[in-house]
Amino acid sequence: MTLVPPREPSETLLRRPSSLDPAELGFTPRKPVAWLSPTQLAATGIRVAFAAQFGAYLDKRELQLALPTAVHAEHAQDEELWLDYIADLGDGFDATYSMAYLLAQDNVEVNDGVLPRGQVVVLGGDQVYPTASSAAYEDRFEGPYKAAFPQPITETSPHIFALPGNHDWYDGLTAFLRLFARRNGNHIGGWVTKQTRSYFALKLPHGWWLLAIDAQGDAYLDDPQLEFFRGVAATFERGDRIIIAIPQPSWMQTDSSPRIYDTIDYFLRSVIDPSGAEVAVMVSGDLHHYSRYASKDAPRQLINCGGGGAYTAATHQLDDEILVPPRYSMLRRASTQVRYTLQKTYPSKMRSQFLGSRVFGRLPWRNWGLGVLLGIVQTMLLLAFQNEEGRIITTPIFLMVSVIVAAGIFFSYGLTEGEQRMWPVVLGSLHGAAHVVLGIVGWLVWKQLPFHDLPWPLPVLSAVAFYLPFAGLAALLLVAAYLLVASRFRVNLNELFAGQGIEDFKSFLRMRIAPDGTLTIYAVGVDKISKKWVPQSAGSWFRPEKPLQPRLVDDPIVFAAPVRTPSEDDAAHMPSGLSTPTL
C-alpha cells in the first residue's frame, strides 16, 4: 500500500485550537442553512429552475471517462471489516461535528455493546449545503471532519469514499472531484481518499461488494459509468452479495415521481442480474431520516439513512407499504414487482408528527428574515388599500394581490417535487389568498387607529414602525398554519421541517462483515446533538460538554454470508489491492 502524502504539513494537524475561533481552526464553523430565508428561497428557486432547464449541461459524468478507474480491493482479504455509512452531512457545525466526532472515536458504545470505528467510511451524498464550492466544503464538511479526526496518516488509516448528492452537483461536481477524486490522493483529517471518479466499487471480504452509483434524479446512467460497472460485474462470482449505495431512495419517491426508480432498475437488470450476484441491501441518503423497508418475498432490504447533520425530515407520512418497481414505471421490461413494508423509522412516526406540530413556535424563531419580508409585503398591501380609500380595485391593489398569490403558488409548486401538480397549485393559490385576507383584516383594524389621518409621510412611517412587526409575525404564523395543512397533502412537507431546522435525531450506519461472512448493519441514532464543545489535548479537537448518547434505533439487521459458486473463468478474479477491471 502506498502512503498518501499529506496535503498540508502534519504540524497543522498537530496544532490544536483552544476555541472555535476561525483563526485558530482554519475554517469557519457555520450555522445550519436557513432554508426559508428570503435569499435562500430566491437562490433555491433559481437553482431549481436552472437545474430543470440546463441540468444536462452541468452533467460531467461523461467527462470522467478521462479519469482512471479502479476497484478498491484493499480490504478484500480481511477476516473482518467494519464500514460506516453516513449521508447528508455538510450543514451546521454542531450537528455535523457531533456525527463526525462519533465516527472518529475508537468505539461507539450502544445498548451495552461496543461498535469499533469503521475502517472505511462511505459518505452517501450532500457533503455540503446549500451549494457546492471549495470554500463551502472547507467550512461545512472538511473542517469539522478534520477537527474530529486529526490523526496523522499511516498505513492503517481508514479510507473515505463519497457519492455526490444533489447539493454536491450544483457546481457540476467541480469542487467534489477536487476534494474526493484527486489522482495523487488526498486526505480529510485522518481519513484517506481513494476514489478517482464520482462513482466507485469496493471489493469487501467474503464475497461482499459495495457499489456506489452516481444516479442523479431520473437522469440515465452515463456510458462510461455503465461500462465501469459492467467491467466490475464481470469479476463477480455467482452468489456474491452486493450493497448498493445510491444518492436518492428512489424506492420511496415512486408515488410522486414514478420514473425515478427506472434508472436503478435498469442498472439492476442489465448489470447485476446477468452476473449471478445478488443485491442484499440498497442504502441511500437524501431524505434526512432513517427508514427501512423489507419484504417477505425478497431477501433485499431498502434503507434510507440521511442523518449526517442536515435538518431532520418527516417520517410520519412514509408509506407503510410500497411496490418496487412502482406501478407506473415507464420501463417496458421492468423487474418483477415486490411489495415492501416499512419496518422502522427514526425518528418514530409519532415523534415526527409531534415535531411537525411545533412549527408555530420554531418557524418565527428561526426565520425572522422571512418575517421581515412578509411584514414589508403586508405593509405595502396596507398602503395600497389606504391610499385608494373607497375603491376596491386599483392598480397598486391589483399588483400587490397578484404578486402575493403568484408567490404563494411559486412556493408550493416550485418547491414540491413530483408529478402530482394539481394540489400544489390549489393549495398555493389558497395560501396566497389567505395572505390577502390577512391584509384586509389588518387594514380594517388599522383603519380604527388614528395613524392614517396623520399628514404625509407619517402614515407610512407609523405603518412601518407599528404595523410591519405585527403583520410580519401574523404572516409567519399563517405560513406555519399553511405548512401544517399542506403537508397533509404531501405539499411542502419538506419545508414544514426545513423551516424548523431541527438539528437533533441524527443517525449513521455501522456495518460489520464478520469472519463467517455475515453482514450486520447497526443503525446508530443520537436523539440530541451537542451544541457546546470543550477543547481537549488529544484525539478530536473538541469533545461534547455533555457526552453524546448514541443508541441503536433499529434491531441489528443481519444478512447471510454469500454462498459462492465460482465461475469457470477464474482468470477474471482480481488479486487483493488496487486493481483495474477489464473494460
Ligand SMILES: [Fe+2]
Ligand atoms: Fe440532503
